[in-house]
Amino acid sequence: MGSATGFIDFKRKSVHYRNPLDRIKDWQEIDQLPSERILRQQASRCMNCAVPFCHNGSILAGMTTGCPVYNLIPEWNDLVYKGKWEEAYKLLSKTNPFPEFTGRACPAPCEAGCIASLANESVTIKNIERAIIDKAFEEGWVKPQIPKNRTGKKVAIIGSGPAGLSCASILNQYGHTITVYERDDRVGGLLTYGIPKMKIDQNVVDRRISLLEKEGIQFLTNVEIGRQITLNQLRSEYDAVVLCIGSTRPRDLQIPGRNNKGIYFAMDYLHSTTKSLLDSNFLDGNYISAEGKDVVVIGGGDTATDCISTAIRQKCKSLVQFDIYPKRxxxxxxxNPWPQYPKIYKLDSGQEEAASVFGHDPRSFATTALEFISDENGNVIGVKSTKVKTVIKNNGQKIRETIPKTEKIWPAQLILLAVGFVGPETDIFKNSKITVNENSTIRVKDGKYHTDEEGIFVAGDARKGASLIVWAIQEGKEAAIECHEYIMNK
Structure with a gap:
């Protein structure tokens, strides 16, 4: 690279996060990129490793390290360091169709695999990726890529989340005519209604959708396949169909008191909040509110963190998060050696905001819920918890064992369940040959993307299981290639 000692000369300097007590007053994006001078310094820290681990997504110890979309990270780091931003954008676009999404919402497994972290700290790869695409939009380098020729073939894609958009983009570039069906009133799936707007502003999503429309992709909203249109009808009208329906069935917590009022799945809470924000800036009142309530969030992942950020902005009275894992x-x-994803203690944005408001990390580690407590009218007023320890068997199976005499009752008028997802909704393909595996994901041939129904493919969380946004994008790319080959060979 241009600077052989960059990782020695400059310390890691990440994005600037707005003051937590200021940013919780609005729904604007919480972070701001450093200056161009600092970004170029940060790019110079890339070591041009002989065998880089950053650009190749791998599963190590059950977690992702490296980049699943195979971004050419050392190459565009060098270009940024040299001030060649447009060339960096062109190189980034070869692998990632939506770097503005991953540069904001990806947990950056590429940085977990960065070899510079062995010397001190990893390169700020995620920030540099976002800076490249943001500058490309500012400079007008991002233009619609309209296919010169059309094949006459038609493909229907069900779902407009990151996997669906990625698949649609690639298939459209092959020259096929693409129609994307979305059951919600807005395009974007998880990007629109699953990730709060302080992480990805809706203008960022809409800007990309507008480009895809100019490239020839048609989006149809408020259309639920399986109700207005059957999957068989769709298959008869198109040369192929791709299911990008996500893993949207939430895992439940069936303990005493589950039917009490005031207990919601996390995604229902986040969806209602975002829709009301986008529809009316909350004037319609059509959302689940945490205002003035003691809130308990059950779960330890990104969705739980998003619930925390949202409840803080709604001015909750108190907040606690149950994390079943012990404190890292x-x-x-x-x-947990490098290059595995580091399992260490950290404050994500939501916990940082809660700590700023209430004076402490909101998490209660190694904690699980035993019972939901209600008043005489069936309204939840609290949750009984206990401490747990995790025992790992010889076969790797994790067993949770409760610790006697650690029960505690927490006040709660709003409880949000963010304990994961158990697979795609199956009604859409109940009258087809499509089946699910024992892990509730859609079964495919030869471990690829073609389902057991001729001409119907699947990509994203529906095939892989609930995972990262960057995996969904790569799944969409690979499914598009397989779908294209099927159509053309046929």
């Missing part, structure tokens, strides 16, 4: 160490343990 400050530094890596020996059983």
């Amino acid at each position: 160490p400050i530094n890596r343990h020996d059983d």
